[in-house]
Amino acid sequence: MKKTQILLVWGILNVFPSFAQEVKQDFFQKHPFVNITEFGTLLGRSKYETYNYYYRGYYPQPIEPQYQIQNRVNFALQTFNGIYLNKKTAVGLTLGIDSYGPTVLTPISAGIRRNLIQKKKSSSILLGSLDVGYATTWVNEDNTGYKTSGGIVICPTIGYKLPMRNGSAWLINFGYRYQRASYKQERTSDPYWYESNEVRNYRRMVIRFGIEF
Template sequence: MKKSFIIILMGVMSFLPSWAQEESKGFFKKHPFVNMTEFSLLFGRGKFENFYSFYRGYYPQPYEPTYQVKNHLNLSVQTFNGFYLNPKTAFGLTVGVDSYGSTILMPFSAGVRRTLLQKKQGGSILLGSLDAGYSTNWLNEDNTGFHTKGGISINPAIGYKLPMRNGSSWLINFGYRFQRADYTQERGDDYYWYESNEVRKYKRVVIRFGIEF
């Protein structure tokens, strides 16, 4: 009985790899893997709000919010990796690196890519995309007394996919990016100590250039 069980188990184990290989081939044939890597230019005019949460010392006093408005050009790179759920829709994970002046944020987002219009087979495609997630501060280095925290990141876009003969495609997209970040600064000495907090909501027009593999 024990020998029979071992023989059956060995037979099942020998069958599983070939079955899994066939299943994976069938899955990837039905749902092809896709990678879209893009470089972005981020244009915007930011209004930063500074406010002090509290002040402790011998002479406590409140601080009024202050504002600063500037034009900005920032850089970003991102890669979307996923699978085609059907010939027109791909779903996956988008990972990026965004530079906002001295701040580096790394957004992780759920992403979707959808063919909106294609007049002929093999021709250019009108492509819609949406990425939504949360940014981390993993790549950011803060000065002494400063603490940076990422936040919600949303990036809808629309553009064109231009197929090439080798199966890849050039990508150009125009969109909007919203990114929240929180900044904390701590200062003090033997006589006083205070903490200031700043909330920045980066709102940028985005132009993305890249390639799909």
């Protein structure tokens, strides 16, 4: 009985790894892995507060915030890693770094890439993509008295994929990026404490260049 059990366990330990390897190879043959790394610019206009408190004697008094508008050019880097569900559609996870002036956000998003139109097998492809997720502040550093929090991020784009002979492809994408972030300022250096809260909705046009492996 013991010999039978030992032989059974030995057989499972030898057969299962080879079976799992075959399943793994078969899965990635049907659903190949894909990496898309892109660098981009974020173009838009920002409204920011010039001040929202003034002092009367020793006490800070709240007033109506004053704003100014400025054109902004920000930069973004992201990498998409996933699998092809079929020849046209890939799903995966997008990790990026977005710079908004002194603020650096790290969005983590669920992403989808879809080949929309291709006239010939080796010709350029009209590509659509969508990323939806949440931006963290993992790599951001705040000044003393300030606290930055991330928020939802949504980024639909459309562009072109230019296939290469080795199976990789160059990409150029145009789209829209919405990023929400909040800022809190606390004054605690004197007896007259106050707190200021601001929510910013970054709306940017996106131009991204990248490569698919």
